[in-house]
Amino acid sequence: MxxxxxxxxxxxxxxxxxxxxxxxxxxxxxxxxxxxxxxxxxxxxxxxxxxxxxxxxxxxxxxxxxxxxxxxxxxxxxxxxxxxxxxxxxxxxxxxxxxxxxxxxxxxxxxxxxxxxxxxxxxxxxxxxxxxxxxxxxEGWIQAQAPQKRTGKRIAIIGSGPAGLACADQLNKAAHNVTVFEKSDRIGGLLMYGIPTMKLEKDSINRRVNLMAEEGVEFVTNIEAGKDIPMAQLKAEYDSVVLATGAGNARDVKLPGRDAKGIHFAVDYLTQSIKDNLDNGGVQTLSAEGKNVIVIGGGDTGADCVATALRQGAKSIYQFGLRDKLPDLRAIQNPWPQYPKVFQMDYAHSEAEAVYGADPRQYLVNSTEFIKNEKGELTGLRTIDVDHVDAERNLVEVPNSEKIWDAEIVLIAIGFAGATPSIFKDFKVAKTNRHTIEAAKGFYRTDVEGIFACGDARYGQSLVVTAINEGREAAREVDFYLMGETFLP
Known part of the structure; x- marks a missing residue:
């Protein structure tokens, strides 16, 4: 090759x-x-x-x-x-x-x-x-290609993130009538409101959604399926339902002072910033301008928070992680072809280094207390250094290493703990011990007849590419369920 x-x-x-x-x-x-x-x-x-x-x-x-x-x-x-x-x-x-x-x-x-x-x-x-x-x-090579003849089968897909969109696209190619329900005001799920524009401009999403609409996929926004449209109604009006609602249950930190004003979940913060850029002329209503910002969590979402706060004009930004700095080269226990766990400068960290003169990441730092004033406003974060995390995931703290950091905004970016709890209540589907929807890989069927699940809601928090694959595979199983055979890949 x-x-x-x-x-x-x-x-x-x-x-x-x-x-x-x-x-x-x-x-x-x-x-x-x-x-x-x-x-x-x-x-x-x-x-x-x-x-x-x-x-x-x-x-x-x-x-x-x-x-x-x-x-x-x-x-x-x-x-x-x-x-x-x-x-x-x-x-x-x-x-x-x-x-x-x-x-x-x-x-x-x-x-x-x-x-x-x-x-x-x-x-x-x-x-x-x-x-x-x-x-x-x-070049104009990508054009709408709507099916010439429909099967008459109707499918409701709940959630318009990468899994839901991929599932919809495939089932539409199989000539079914597909409706995608999104509780937000725009289609795209975390593609739209969880990933900042500097990584993924929203015109790319709108262009794809418009193409799918031309091909016959129906999109409905501002509707929370299960509440605005009950499960009974969905099952009565559609031949199958696919739950692709994502892993929306954000992990929290339980620390003294958690009720202080100025503490936000990362996705809420990113969503508001993206909405402001799309609808508010770029005026940031939840702004870090002139403030000391700390991001708790060392992953990609945390990095996106760093890049967003930087553009808002933050006074200082730090990103705390419990783990040690990754090595420059693969460790012996991380051989090819595993994903390489090596040190990288993300776009956000390169930007922060250029603006503030240093990489904002702080390693082996454990947050212990939020500090607030008499008005309940956040003023700082107390931390203690960690020597390492042992095999039982216990933190081994460094004696006499406590520190108080100035902070008017703290953003919690430590991931997600499964699907939103309302999904299990509204759709009566079984739940795993990871708080995801119970539906076996390769089959994607829940324990409720005619209801399937895919993406982060089934798999747990993962990559966009994994979600797309889940949506494609679920579409194949739905097609087989409805038609008794399938030609989808």
């Missing part, structure tokens, strides 16, 4: 990005298009490895190795190398409904299991994927 000796001749070319100091003055995407010649060099590095691991999508030690969508990566890399962009697009769309999303926000487990990555930097798969789909739209 590609050039047989390309991985020997060419180095990896980093994806181009806008200057950190410049891009923090606006809310536009931080990434830039890669020149075609560089993309072809990148594609040339895809070696003829015999057994590609980049598309395996296997779970190894609680991590994804390779692409869960099983993208035909060597094939479309080869097409790009040869300049056959239309062929590359056709190959990409065989397995991925929304490359414009994954090409921007996916952490690229495909690159972690790239064979070149055993000894050299991986092939730049993600940048090539983004370039293929963007060129497809620019």
């Amino acid at each position: 590609g050039k047989p000796t390309g991985f020997i001749e060419y180095d990896r070319i980093p994806s181009p990005v806008r200057d950190p100091l410049t891009r923090t003055r606006d809310w536009n995407e931080y990434s830039l298009p890669m020149p075609v010649v560089d993309l072809q060099i990148q594609a040339a590095r895809c070696m003829d490895c015999g057994v590609p691991f980049c598309h395996t999508g296997e779970e190894i030690k609680n991590g994804v190795s390779g692409c869960p969508l099983h993208n035909l990566i060597p094939e479309w890399n080869d097409a790009v190398y040869r300049g056959e962009w239309r062929e590359a697009l056709d190959l990409l769309l065989k397995t991925n409904n929304f490359p414009e999303f994954t090409g921007r926000v996916c952490p690229a487990p495909c690159e972690g299991s790239c064979t070149v990555a055993i000894s050299e930097p991986a092939v730049g798969i993600k940048s090539i994927e983004k370039a293929i789909i963007d060129r497809g739209f620019e």
Whole structure:
């Protein structure tokens, strides 16, 4: 695939990005298009490895190795190398409904299991994927293709995140009548209101949703299915219901002073900022301007909070994590083809370093108390350093390491604990011990006849690419349930 000796001749070319100091003055995407010649060099590095691991999508030690969508990566890399962009697009769309999303926000487990990555930097798969789909739209190759004849079957999909949209897209391709219900005012779920515009501009989502609408998918916003439309009504009006509501139950911290004014869940904070950019002329109603900000949680959502607070004009920003700093190279216990747990400078951390002069991340820090004034307003956060987290996940604290940090805003970004509790009450579906919807992988059927579940609501908090795969697989099972056979992949 590609050039047989390309991985020997060419180095990896980093994806181009806008200057950190410049891009923090606006809310536009931080990434830039890669020149075609560089993309072809990148594609040339895809070696003829015999057994590609980049598309395996296997779970190894609680991590994804390779692409869960099983993208035909060597094939479309080869097409790009040869300049056959239309062929590359056709190959990409065989397995991925929304490359414009994954090409921007996916952490690229495909690159972690790239064979070149055993000894050299991986092939730049993600940048090539983004370039293929963007060129497809620019050239006008992507056009609405509505089914010529419908089956007459009606399906309600609850939730319009990546799992719900993928499921809807596939079932529409199978010629069913699909209606997507979204409780928010816009379609997209966390794609719309959980991922900041600088990572994923919302025009990309609207463009895809409009295309799906042209193809016959019906979208209904500001409706909370299960409440505004009871389960009994949905079951009476639709032949099947798919729950793709996401993992909306945010994890909280139980600390003294938790009731202080100024403490917010990360997703609530990000959602408000995105809404303000879309509807309020960019005026931030929940603003960090001039304030000391602390983000509790070391993941991607926490990084997005850092980037958002920075653009709002925060006085200072720190991001606390319980774990130690990751190594620069793979540890022995993290071999290829596992996802590489190595130190990286996220876009947000590069920006904060450029503005404040230092990486905002603080490692091995445990928050112990919120400090508030007589008005109940947050003024600080008390912490203690941690030496390590032992095998039983107990914190081993460092004596005499307590510290109080100035903070008027604290953002909690420690993940999600399963589906929103109302789902189980409204739809009467069984719950796992992880507070997700009980529905077996590969079948996606709940214990309620005709109701299926997919995405984070079933799987738990995960990647956008995993959610898309869940939606595709659930669509196949729904199609089989309704028709007795299926031709969906």
